[in-house]
Amino acid sequence: EVQLVVSGGGLVQPGGSLRLSCAVSGFTFNFYEMNWVRQAPGSGPESVAYISNSGSVIYYADSVKGRFTISRDDAKNSLYLQMNSLRVEDTAVYYCARKSSYDGREYHYNGMDVWGQGTTVTVSS
Amino acid sequence: IVMTQSPLFLPVTPGEPVSISCKSSQSLLNNNGYYFDWYLQKPGQSPQLLIYFGSRRASGVPARFSGSVSGTDFTLKISRVEAEDVGIYYCMQGLQPPFTFGPGTKVEIK
Numbered sequence A: 001e002v003q004l005v006v007s008g009g010g011l012v013q014p015g016g017s018l019r020l021s022c023a024v025s026g027f028t029f030n031f032y033e034m035n036w037v038r039q040a041p042g043s044g045p046e047s048v049a050y051i052s053n054s055g056s057v058i059y060y061a062d063s064v065k066g067r068f069t070i071s072r073d074d075a076k077n078s079l080y081l082q083m084n085s086l087r088v089e090d091t092a093v094y095y096c097a098r099k100s101s102y103d104g105r106e107y108h109y110n111g112m113d114v115w116g117q118g119t120t121v122t123v124s125s
Numbered sequence B: 001i002v003m004t005q006s007p008l009f010l011p012v013t014p015g016e017p018v019s020i021s022c023k024s025s026q027s028l029l030n031n032n033g034y035y036f037d038w039y040l041q042k043p044g045q046s047p048q049l050l051i052y053f054g055s056r057r058a059s060g061v062p063a064r065f066s067g068s069v070s071g072t073d074f075t076l077k078i079s080r081v082e083a084e085d086v087g088i089y090y091c092m093q094g095l096q097p098p099f100t101f102g103p104g105t106k107v108e109i110k
Helices: none
Strands: A003-007 A010-012 A018-025 A032-039 A045-051 A058-060 A068-073 A078-083 A092-102 A119-123 B003-006 B009-012 B018-024 B036-041 B048-052 B065-070 B073-078 B087-093 B105-109
Touching: A003 A092, A018 A032, A018 A092, A018 A119, A032 A068, A032 A078, A045 A068, A045 A078, A045 A092, A045 B087, A058 A068, A078 A092, B003 B087, B009 B018, B018 B036, B018 B087, B018 B105, B036 B065, B036 B073, B048 B065, B073 B087
Parallel strands: A010 A119, B009 B105
Antiparallel strands: A003 A018, A018 A078, A032 A045, A032 A092, A045 A058, A068 A078, A092 A119, B003 B018, B018 B073, B036 B048, B036 B087, B065 B073, B087 B105
16 A cells, blocks of 8 residues: 655744654655645645655755755655754644656656645744 | 636535636646646545646546646536535646645535
């Protein structure tokens, strides 16, 4: 079964740090692009970080650039989001999501076809 | 890339057809297809993929859902809406990271 399990959320003070993890199973992790998507209370989704299947290409939303770091460990089938200098406006449910794949020969656009269950990050004093 | 949606709120009657529109600020055409998706987020759940590549139904999505494209205009149609289809529908461009979502269309039963 294809599965993404997110962990690491919690309550943190402004200026603090958290590290989110996304453990994947049921598919060949290193074929897939991965994303962190967050959703603030009452708002729509916001894609905040992207990493290519090889890990060589990374993008961030302007709102988190310089503070968040996305990484992946293919040996551990895991995706990470290191969040530093957290702000009140970073309060949200954070999801990891699988996106398109590259099998070494061909790129397949799949949309964000698998999502984790989300973890809540609350930044408050 | 900016994504706009209409309407933002849509009361529906079960059994009736439904149409939701989305427009991108630039072309999403790539590799002979459109890097564009539709998602449904039901209350308390993660978003789920409905349509990808502009018009392809995701695995397990009922045939009553369909997507179409005309340039930078995208349409999601539900042939006969059912009560389980309530939630917020989002469009998303998957061409340029960070990928951007539309504001969402909230679908409720009348």
